[in-house]
Amino acid sequence: MSAVVDVAVLGAGVAGLATAIDLASAGLSTVVLERKPFVGGRAYSYDHPALQEVVDSQHVLLGCCVNLVDLSQRSGAAEHLRWYDEIPFLEPGGRRSVLRAGTSPKASLGFLRAPMLGWKDKIAVARGLREFFAGYPQRDDESFAQWLKRTRQTPLAIRHFWEPIVIATLNDGFERCSMRYAGQVFHEAFVKSAEGGRMGIPTLPLSEYYAHFATYAESLGADLQLRASVDRIERIGGIWSAFAGEKAVRAKNLVLALPFEQTAKLLDVPHIGEFTHAPITTIHLWFDREVCDVEQCALLDTRIQWLFNKSRIRGNAGAEQYLELVISGSFAELKMQREEILHGALRELAQFFPKVLAAKLLKSGVLKEARATFSVTPGLDAFRPDTSAPGEGLYLAGDWTATGWPSTMEGAARSGRLAASAILGRSCLAPELKADGLARLFVRD
Known part of the structure; x- marks a missing residue:
């Protein structure tokens, strides 16, 4: 029979890695089981076989994401963040604010x-x-x-x-x-x-960025096991068992750091039907020349909300240029064909950067993520469970739980640290930013 560890964490997304870092830092024996061959959860990147490029759906963090920033600094991942103090807003025709x-x-x-x-x-x-x-x-x-x-x-x-x-x-x-x-x-x-609104963009593909979190957790003593798909859990004699096929990990405490739909496969979660998904679509474009002179910007009066100049962000600026366009809440795009999405994106992009019209598109990709986030619909807070809601040594983590934040990487990080706090009996959360400027006269700390 396998040894009993202090905590088993299911999921090596941001929530699970945050949990593992705090627990391992406190000296608890911690095992992390992840069904995928990489970490990061929904904040992931992969080697696109047709494009022969590593692609992701760009995630950003803000200065107010204090827990994600803290974990990035502790793990060394922060060395791979590019920070921006200003956000350019572009109108068709090129006028900028x-x-x-x-x-x-x-x-x-x-x-x-x-x-x-x-x-x-x-x-x-x-x-x-x-x-x-x-x-x-x-x-x-x-x-x-x-x-x-x-x-x-x-x-x-x-x-x-x-x-x-x-x-x-x-x-x-x-x-x-x-x-x-x-x-x-x-x-x-x-x-x-001002610090809260600074925007940080990882200069590494997301799975590589969050691999720093995983490596740090392992350096603290956590045992990370990839390709370990847990299909059932049970509690016998006060000990939890998480079964990945015939193999079981036994633990005094169990943390389900999973999306709500995966959690519901292992546990009866009340009101799970109240949670819904929202999609993100990203368009990846490689041009034979530089067509865009900004590193990131919001695009106005278009379906595209944001542009990321991945060549510059990743430090690969040269003769060619790689851009990523993001369409958030892309319900309409889920029903559209790839060519229709691509054609529309190129037409709209040329309204902001006319050099697109003369450039050659070397290759392109369209990535649809139907379950990118959960929707923070009005009234949903009543159904978001606390981390300790299941009881008996079973805890929940994930951005969809009662974090006080929407569906963000910071919400996921907070959920993991809240789960660790519940197990350790003390807060693991990073301190909030202080107000500055005129806000000091109004904000209640």
Whole structure:
């Protein structure tokens, strides 16, 4: 019979790796079982056989993602982050506005000068942001669509400010986004502090980036086992057993750090039907020349929310150029053929960067992720379970649990650290950022 370890963690995504790092740091014997041959969960990359390129769906982290930043620094992954203090917003035709986070005079002046909005639109945005100075709603019963109407946002303010940020961060439409989490995004990233709104982009493919987390967990003593697909769990005599085929790992505590649909296959989760997925589609383009002169930007008045210049971000700038375009909340694209998506993306991209028209497209790929995130629909908080909800030494982790955050890598990291906190009996969470600028006068720490 196998030895009994202190904790078995199912899943080596961000949640499972965060759990393992904190538990192994505390000296607990920890085994991590992952069904895939790589770590990172949904934040993954892979070698595309047809393209002969390593591709991923670009994830970013913000300075306010304090737990993800902390784990990145501890594991050494932070050395592979490129940080940005400004976000360019591009309109068709090439006109640019640049926004900075926080309430410093420089950030405020940049907002006032932004040509993408008229004065009436800026007043409407300021009226909306004022609601987030002290914090954000703790109830989640209002949709973002309702909030936009209640605060009398103008059509241009919606299209050029609220839409690109909310859809890109919450990966869903306004009717399906809880105002609590939309408010949290703006409070943490645009109001509370300049540090909170800094954007960090991994310069490595995602699986390589999160491999640093795995290596660090192993250096602390955690046992990581890949290609270990657990098909059932049971508790006998106060000990949990996780069965991967005929092999079983026995543990005093068991953490299910899995997406909600995988958790439901192993455990009866109340109200699991309340959770739904939202898709992301990414378009990968390789041109024979440089067509784009920015490293990252939001694209306005288009289906594409964000552009990432992967050649520059990964430090491979040269004669050719690799771009990734992101369509969040891409429900329509799930029903479209690859060529239709590609043709539309190229047509829209040329409106911002005319050099596309003269360039040769060397190769391209379209990646659809139907289950990219869960949707933070209004009222969902009532059904998001606490990490200790199952009881008897069984814990839940994953961004869909009651983290106080939406479906983000930070939410996943927090869930893992909350599970570790419950097992250890002390908080493992990183300290929150302090308010700066004018926000110090309003924010309640």
